[in-house]
Amino acid sequence: MKKVVSVVNLKGGVGKTTTAVNIAACWAEMGKKVLLVDMDPQGSASISLGVMNEGNELLEALQKTAGLPVVATELAGLDLVPSGMALATAGMWHADSRGNDILAQCLEQTPGEWDFIIIDCPPSLGFHTMNSLMTCRYVIIPVETSFLGLNGLKQMVSALESFKALNPEIEIEAVIPCRAHRRRRIHWDIMDTLKEMFPRKVSPIIRENVSLAEAPGRGKPVILTDRISNGADDYRLVSLWLDERINGTEDPELNQVRQLISSI
Ligand SMILES: Nc1ncnc2c1ncn2[C@@H]1O[C@H](COP(=O)(O)OP(=O)(O)OP(=O)(O)O)[C@@H](O)[C@H]1O
Ligand SMILES: [Mg+2]
Numbered sequence: 167m168k169k170v171v172s173v174v175n176l177k178g179g180v181g182k183t184t185t186a187v188n189i190a191a192c193w194a195e196m197g198k199k200v201l202l203v204d205m206d207p208q209g210s211a212s213i214s215l216g217v218m219n220e221g222n223e224l225l226e227a228l229q230k231t232a233g234l235p236v237v238a239t240e241l242a243g244l245d246l247v248p249s250g251m252a253l254a255t256a257g258m259w260h261a262d263s264r265g266n267d268i269l270a271q272c273l274e275q276t277p278g279e280w281d282f283i284i285i286d287c288p289p290s291l292g293f294h295t296m297n298s299l300m301t302c303r304y305v306i307i308p309v310e311t312s313f314l315g316l317n318g319l320k321q322m323v324s325a326l327e328s329f330k331a332l333n334p335e336i337e338i339e340a341v342i343p344c345r346a347h348r349r350r351r352i353h354w355d356i357m358d359t360l361k362e363m364f365p366r367k368v369s370p371i372i373r374e375n376v377s378l379a380e381a382p383g384r385g386k387p388v389i390l391t392d393r394i395s396n397g398a399d400d401y402r403l404v405s406l407w408l409d410e411r412i413n414g415t416e417d418p419e420l421n422q423v424r425q426l427i428s429s430i
Contacts, residue, residue: 168273168280168283169281169282169283169303169304169412170273170282170283170284170285170301170302170303170304171282171283171284171285171302171304171305171306171339171412172284172285172287172295172298172299172301172302172304172305172306173185173186173189173284173285173286173287173306173307173308174287174295174298174299174305174306174307174322174326175289175307175308175309175318175319175322176289176290176291176318176321176322176325177289177310177314177315177318177319177321177322178289179289180308180309180310180315180318180344180345181308181310181342181344181345181372182286182287182289182308183206183210183211183214183286183382184214184308184344184372184378184382185306185308185342185344185372185401185404186202186211186284186285186286187202187211187214187215187286187382187387188378188381188387188388188389188397188401188405189284189401189404189405189408190202190244190282190284190387191241191244191387191388191389191390191401192387192389192401192402192404192405192406193243193281193282193284193405193409194241194242194243194244195241195243195389195402196405196406196409197243198243198281198282198409199243199245199279199280199281199282200243200244200245200280200281200282200283200284201236201245201246201247201278201280201282201283201284202215202244202245202246202247202284202285202286203234203246203247203269203273203283203284203285203286203298204224204246204247204248204249204286205249205253205269205285205286205287205288205294205295205297205298206249206253206286206287206288206294207221207249207250207251207252207253207254207256207288207294208288209221209248209249209250209251209253210286210382211246211249211286212246212248212249212250213382213385214381214382214385214386214387215239215240215244215246215385215386215387216239216240216384216385216386217237217239217246217248217385218250219248219249219250220250220251220252221248221249221250221251221252221253221254222250222252223235223248224247224248224249224250224252224253224256225252225253225255225256227272228253228256228268228269228272228297229256231268231271231272231275232272232275233272233275233276233277234247234272234273234276235247235248236276236278240386240390241387241390245278245280253294256293256294257292257293257294257297265293265297266293266296266297266300266332267297267300267301268297269285269297269298269300269301270297270300270301273301282412283302285298285301285302291325296329299326299329299332299333299336300332300333302336303335303336303337304336304337304339304340304412305326305336305337305338305339306338306339306340306341306342306408307319307322307323307338307340307341307342308342308344308372309341309342309343309344309360310343310344310345311343311345311346311347311350311352311353311356311357311360311371312352312356313352313356315356316356316359316360319341319360323338323363326338338364338367339367339408339411339412340367340368340369340407340408340411341360341363341364341367341368341369342369342372342404343356343357343360343368343369343371343372344371344372345372345373345374346371346372346373346374347373347374348371348373357371369404369407369408370400370403370404370407371400372397372400372401372404373396373397373400375395375396375397375400377391377392377395377396377397377398378395378397378401380392381397388401389401389402407421
């Protein structure tokens with residue numbers, strides 16, 4: 167199976183798109199070939215890479231179960247399947263779960279070779295997210311280290327448990343603490359809970375960082391807009407950590423050192 171990763175969380179605004187875009191960019195920077203599939207009708211991942219799209223081509227591909235529309239981005243090694251508002255109607259022609267594996271079939275027919283395919287999902291469990299979860303093996307969940315963030319994570323985990331009946335292959339590969347405020351006590355309380363709930367699966371943190379908030383407005387990932395910012399550093403580290411996890415090349419001792427550094 168190709169290395170297909172879905173970035174999901176039913177809670178909105180937690181950093182799914184920021185994570186999908188910036189991990190995809192960091193992997194490309196590491197020399198990997200990456201396809202980012204924007205499955206959100208908001209089109210935020212596309213906009214964040216400077217691509218304005220109505221989503222008609224992607225909608226048509228899904229309706230015809232044909233190859234996906236792939237465009238190159240400014241960053242060598244990073245390709246994109248752009249999305250937009252038209253995609254909001256996707257799935258209306260399928261009233262039951264038979265429509266859940268359309269994206270997987272489209273991907274099979276899409277010419278191109280990628281080391282990683284990463285899918286940005288909307289904050290809902292409709293057609294778009296269901297199709298993404300049927301297509302992937304690895305699930306990553308960005309989570310805010312707040313009380314409501316933890317609650318949203320629990321809801322997501324229970325939804326994924328039910329979903330395993332449809333795709334038994336899926337695995338929560340990583341929980342990524344996003345928009346972290348290390349000076350807040352709640353951050354550390356939630357981090358402790360996350361590590362108990364997901365031993366070895368909690369990534370180094372992504373700090374709240376102004377460069378990450380500004381990059382989408384410039385249509386580029388943060389490694390291109392502010393390459394030595396905290397945001398760029400954090401996503402580079404998480405991308406390396408995740409690549410090692412997925413490829414089974416992680417070094418537990420090195421990871422302990424990284425966790426220590428990120429808790430300073
Ligand atoms: N680490 C961060 N530091 C600062 N701003 C951030 C960070 N992560 C995300 N943001 C900002 O927070 C907002 C929400 O982030 P993002 O769009 O990635 O969330 P999302 O989970 O994809 O939202 P949605 O559920 O609507 O798809 C955006 O304006 C984004 O630029
Ligand atoms: Mg999003």
